[in-house]
Amino acid sequence: MLMGEFWGLGVRFRVSAMENCWDFLQWLGPDASTCVFASLDDPSDLVRASAVSRSWRRFVIANGFSRSLCRRICPEVSNFTRAVEVSSSAMNQEVGSSTAVEWESLVREHRIYSYLCRCLVSPEGSSDCIDRCIGASSTDNFPDESIENTLEPSDRVYMRPSYWSSGGEADPQVPESLIYRLGSDLCVVNEIKIQPFKAFFQHGDPIYSVKFVRFRMGNSKLPLRSENYVTDENEGQAAADDNFVWTYISPEFPMLQESVLQSFKLPRPVLCIGGVVKIELLGRVQKQAMDGLYYICVSHVQVLGRPLSPKLALDTSEASGASVLKYFPVDSSSVAPNGASRDDEAREPSRWHAFAATLRHLRAGGAWNQAILNTLLRPVQFAEEDDDSDEEEPYA
Known part of the structure; x- marks a missing residue:
């Protein structure tokens, strides 16, 4: 049976089962359900599954299926020691009982890896x-x-x-x-x-x-x-x-x-x-x-x-040399200057390469005054342009 047919059957099964007040996951059991969910190879399937009901969403998040799928798509993801969401609400993430804090941590991790999954399989041009x-x-x-x-x-x-x-x-x-x-x-x-x-x-x-x-x-x-x-x-x-x-x-x-x-x-x-x-x-x-x-x-x-970038960034500043994945739900331009989504040094626009190469060749041919060329080719700092476009979350 194709996975699309499986989910269609699962949704219909869930609707009919609601009258009897029991859940498809409970009927199938955690072990068999884990095998089924772990076989999904499309991030959109996990999003659809987590939208079926609260119990399905909790099952997807608690078992870290988004992170597992990322690792299957790109094994390099396993090099991240942890994933961090950087937002204005992050300061309050430790407030509450230990169980609530742990659950919120799992929710954030699911949100981060769901977005990363979507990026990894995006058909956007290269x-x-x-x-x-x-x-x-x-x-x-x-x-x-x-x-x-x-x-x-x-x-x-x-x-x-x-x-x-x-x-x-x-x-x-x-x-x-x-x-x-x-x-x-x-x-x-x-x-x-x-x-x-x-x-x-x-x-x-x-x-x-x-x-x-x-x-x-x-x-x-x-x-x-x-x-x-x-x-x-x-x-x-x-x-x-x-x-x-x-x-x-x-x-x-x-x-x-x-x-x-x-x-x-x-x-x-x-x-x-x-x-x-x-x-x-x-x-x-x-x-x-x-x-x-x-x-x-x-x-x-x-x-x-x-x-x-700018919504995903890498932080290797820890003393252990660990690689930390950072996720910025909002544009990094609204994050404090010490946010890790910005590079330590400003990047020069790609058009500078062509301009500098042209000047180098002119200098080699003796076409321009040496002092002028040295002034033009000295290091230049460029300010990054703000990107005000907002992207949707992986799911509501």
Whole structure:
């Protein structure tokens, strides 16, 4: 029997049973009922079930079915040690008997994970989530061949090549990696796109691709400050692997030796907890004729997904390093400045990448006065725009 038919039968059964004053859950028993509810794979089914009656709602909340469903959809959810609702009423949450306080805690947890479930399965379209470049394992000619060039959609900017290049290696098995910071601490990532670079300025137009790619997602162990990101003067100081905690590792994907934007769809939506993505480039395939060394070159990278901010945020400030999921039922702009839904540092709009890259290329070509360009490219703080749109709760 299909689950939709089951719930239809269950509702009809409940209506007919009301005349006899007994409940379907009581008739089925807690063990069998738990097996049935635990088999649901659609968040909307849990919402409908909890709306049938007060006893059904209590059963759904008390057994934590929303949290369990989140973990089945995205196993990374199990990395959250706890979930906290941040609202004006949170200050009074400890008032009352221990039983009432415990029940209110379960209700809040159910509300948080119901909203997270809805976000994880949302059909909303994906966009490029990359915000900043943390660093590369190596760079052959910095800053001309910096990882920042991979944010450019084209492999040529003002007729100059735009790409990242690794250092040369005699051993083709030496891997390389690129690390990026996403625009939110919590992002649902579905797909990653990479375009190998074709050196049109070398004889034979060689393509410096790799055999395989693999992806890691997680968070930085230390706060990422402005000096940790790649700039024209800074090659990146936080790219070492031991600076991060990886909560997801993908399988290896084969890459073609073609200079096209190649798509790598993940087996399932992945919750990136911490907003850091590492791209591992495995197996060099192209030697450079002039020195006989193997290189890897990438012209463009995209990490496609959806940010879950501002209503959901990550807090890793606890001394234990635990990951706490924070839920803001109202817009984070109405929360006090110390609310964890806002990033520690203001994020620069994505359009700044294109503007800065254009200026870098102009500077490389000597088209602008050096003093003017240095002034334009210095760090800029942007104020975040308020979002007054309200979203509905998972259920009334």
